Amino acid sequence: MNDKQTIAECATLLKLHYVKVNLENTICQAQIEKPTYISFLAQVLKDEVKGRQERDRQRRLSLAHLPSQHDLDAFDFNYSSGISKQEMKELRTLNWVDQAYNIILMGPSGTGKTFIAGGLIYEAVKQGKKAYMMTMEELITTIKMKSISPTAMGNYNRIAKADLVAIDDIMLFPINKEDAAGFFNLINTMHEHTSIIITTNKAPTEWAQTLDDEVLASALLDRILYRCEVINLKGTSYRMENRQTIFDKQNIKKTEK
DSSP: OOHHHHHHHHHHHTTOHHHHHTHHHHHHHHHHHOOOHHHHHHHHHHHHHHHHHHHHHHHHHHHHTOOSOOOGGGOOGGGOBSOOHHHHHHHHHTHHHHTTOEEEEEOSTTSSHHHHHHHHHHHHHHTTOOEEEEEHHHHHHHHHHTTTOHHHHHHHHHHHTOSEEEEESTTSSOOOHHHHHHHHHHHHHHTTTSEEEEEESSOGGGHHHHHTOHHHHHHHHHHHSTTEEEEEOBSOOHHHHTOOOSSOHHHHHHHHO
């Protein structure tokens, strides 16, 4: 067994995946640059760490369950008022996450609530935080299934221990009392250590009607609003203003003439 084979075998045993994968390139680069032994070893270890960090980032991005549109650089302020460019810049620093603050994005459909929430989750993942996004319906399903499904229990525990969780379309549909109690228990577990982003088209004062329980709604709001920024978005629906069609409008106009 030659030295190259020995390195590859040792890398396999030590689970140094990127050392093994990049071995040929690493050797060729070293032959050209002729680094010192210590510099060479340092670079090999740095490349392994960098590869693992990227793999971990991709894994967290997959688990984050992001919407297809989540790049906040592309947010169009012309279709939504209620948040300024400076406020968006401050939100993207995620300093509020370190302080366990919550964000409520409230407003009609199409004003960018989901886009902003997904963008902030994406920023959090890029910064190495544990961040996830889901609809209220998906969250309630996880809560209901956690006692009978190991996968659901794993998802539940991951949410409960996250740095940031975005819940999309909260209180959009009525929730029965058992599910509402389960939702409250999760929020209570996350209180003061996990930041929550909520998107909703209903004011918090209307939540009691959806939950059909004023006492529970009051307790829920008490925890969410304790350290919270409410952003009231207004404007025309981006989707309606940019509605797509299967027909080529220009060709139709030419044909009609």
